[in-house]
Structure formats: C-alpha cells, structure tokens
Amino acid sequence: SQKIEQNSEALNIQEGKTATLTCNYTNYxxxxxxxxxxxxxxxxxxxxLIRENEKEKRKERLKVTFDTTLKQSLFxxxxxxxxxxxxxxxxxxxxxxxxxxxxxxxKGTKLSxxx
Amino acid sequence: xxxxxxxxxxxxxxxxxxxTLRCKPISGHNSLFWYRQTMMRGLELLIYxxxxxxxxxxxxxxxxxxxxxxxxxxxxLKIQPSEPRDSAVYFCASSLGxxxxxxxxxxxxxxxx
Numbered sequence: 001s002q003k004i005e006q007n008s009e010a011l012n013i014q015e016g017k018t019a020t021l022t023c024n025y026t027n028y029x030x031x032x033x034x035x036x037x038x039x040x041x042x043x044x045x046x047x048x049l050i051r052e053n054e055k056e057k058r059k060e061r062l063k064v065t066f067d068t069t070l071k072q073s074l075f076x077x078x079x080x081x082x083x084x085x086x087x088x089x090x091x092x093x094x095x096x097x098x099x100x101x102x103x104x105x106x107k108g109t110k111l112s113x114x115x
Numbered sequence: 116x117x118x119x120x121x122x123x124x125x126x127x128x129x130x131x132x133x134x135t136l137r138c139k140p141i142s143g144h145n146s147l148f149w150y151r152q153t154m155m156r157g158l159e160l161l162i163y164x165x166x167x168x169x170x171x172x173x174x175x176x177x178x179x180x181x182x183x184x185x186x187x188x189x190x191x192l193k194i195q196p197s198e199p200r201d202s203a204v205y206f207c208a209s210s211l212g213x214x215x216x217x218x219x220x221x222x223x224x225x226x227x228x
Contacts, residue, residue, distance in 0.1 A: 031214070043119075043206050043219030044158070089158065093214060102171060103148075103217065107157035 003027065006090060006106040014114055019077040021109045023090035026071060028104070030092040033066055033073050038087045038108065047088075048075075080113045087111070119220035121207050127226045133195040136223045139188055140209030148217060149182055149192050150206040158206070164190065165213050197227045 007022040023033070032051040036044035050057045050066045050073065057064045063076040077084050087110045091103040120139040128134055140147050148163040162172040167184045175182070179198070184190040194201055204224050208217040 034216070041221070043208070043222050045219070046216045049216065102160055102163070104160075105158040 004090065004092060004104055004106040006088075006109045008109050009107075010110045010112070012112045012114065013080055015081060017080055019080045019084065019111055019113070021075040021088050021090075021111065023073040023075070023106055024071060025092055028071070028092055028094060030068075030094060032093050033064075034091045034093070034103065035062075035064060035073075035075050036089040036091060036105075038089060044089055077111075080111075082113045082115050085111055085113050119207055119209050119218055121205075121220035121223050123223060124221065125224045125226075127228065128197055129228050130198055131196045132227075133193065134197045134201075134225060134227075136192040136205050136207075136225070138190045138192070138207030138220060140190070140207070141218055142188065144209035144211055144218075145187075146210045146213040146215070147184060147190050148208040148210075149190070150208065150219075152204045152206060152222070161192070161205075163213065170213070194225075197225075199227045201225060202227050 004025045013019050032049055034049045035047045037047055038044045048057055048059055048064045050064045052068055061078045065074045087108040089105050089108045091105045093103055122137045146165050149161040150158050151161055152158045161174045162182045163170055164184045180194055182192045202225055204222045206219050206222045208219045210217045
C-alpha cells in the first residue's frame with residue numbers, strides 16, 4: 001500500500017541548532033513534494049515546494065532536499081528559534097492516475113525548540 | 116483577501132444530529148478541498164472540487180457524508196446522521212488549480228457526543 005512516513009512524531013532541539021525533519025514515501029511517483037507548517041488550532045500553512053527534477057530548494061533559513069531514488073525528503077531549519085516550534089507536515093502530489101489533484105499528507109513531526 | 120473562511124469554528128452536537136460545515140474559498144481560486152484531521156489518521160482528503168464540480172470523493176467515509184459547491188464562493192460538508200467517530204477537525208482549503216499550493220482555513224472542530 002502507499003505510505004508516507006515522517007520519521008519522528010516529535011523532535012526537541014536547542015535554540016540555534018539545525019532541525020532536520022525526514023519524510024519517506026513508498027510506492028509513489030510524486031510530481032512534487034510540499035512542506036507545510038501547522039500551529040495549534042490553525043490550518044496548515046505552505047512553506048516550500050520541490051519538484052521531482054529538483055535536488056534542493058532554499059528559502060531564508062529553510063532548506064528542502066528531495067531524493068527520488070531514496071524516496072526521501074529532508075527539511076532543515078537552520079539557526080532554529082523558539083518561534084519555529086510547530087508541527088511540520090510533508091505532502092506529496094502524485095504524478096499519475098485520476099487523482100492528480102490530490103495531496104497525500106504525512107502525519108507530521110512536532111518540533112520544539114528550547115531557548 | 117481574508118483567506119479561506121470556515122464556519123463554525125467549533126461544533127458540539129449529539130449523535131444522530133445533522134451537522135453542516137461551511138467554507139468560503141479565496142476569491143479566484145478554482146479548486147476546493149475538504150479534509151479531516153485526527154491524531155490517529157492525520158490529515159485525510161475527503162473530497163475536492165474543480166470549478167464547482169466534484170472530481171474525487173473517494174475519501175468520503177460513507178453515505179452519511181455529502182458535500183456541495185453551489186457556486187464558486189461557497190461549499191458545505193454535511194454529516195447526517197452524525198456519530199461519535201466523526202469527531203475531528205475538518206479543514207477546507209482552496210487553490211488556483213488542483214495542483215497548485217493549497218491555502219487552508221482555520222478548521223472546524225467537531226465533537227459528536
């Protein structure tokens with residue numbers, strides 16, 4: 001069956017360190033992968049998108065990598081701050097089939113950055 | 116733009132009652148999505164519309180759930196009759212096209228007692 005796994009349910013790090021979150025998938029051929037941030041009581045907010053033919057994308061302190069051979073994406077937050085504490089979701093858009101508009105979400109990793 | 120607007124923010128109802136959740140997408144967006152989020156299953160797509168037409172409703176749990184989009188600025192998700200296992204946060208999202216970035220509303224937290 002098709003599956004998306006975000007390796008950690010929770011990740012605790014110290015302020016100033018780099019947070020690295022992992023998203024693995026099986027049995028998909030994604031057109032692209034997205035990362036979203038979700039704060040308690042709110043809907044997910046889009047952060048970054050990376051396409052299947054791209055290896056890396058950056059936006060300010062955020063960096064995403066995409067390895068279609070390993071079927072894995074890594075999401076990095078450098079110089080992390082307590083304000084980065086949130087749940088981060090990865091989502092795949094499939095590259096085939098009738099459901100081409102569907103994003104499939106992972107369950108998320110809850111990041112806590114301690115001062 | 117005010118973003119995607121959902122109402123109500125919270126709904127508490129008793130088993131067997133009808134529940135209607137509402138969504139106003141971002142003006143100009145052609146695709147609208149309804150999701151359900153629980154701790155156990157995460158964020159799951161229930162149904163999505165393109166240009167007001169339902170495209171994929173394979174995520175709708177059962178016949179108790181129905182969704183409509185009578186025009187480009189309004190959609191409803193109805194549960195009739197509601198059951199305790201329907202308790203979850205329901206999100207609406209919209210996007211320019213079905214493969215574009217999705218913008219989520221704040222969600223409706225539903226509790227069925």
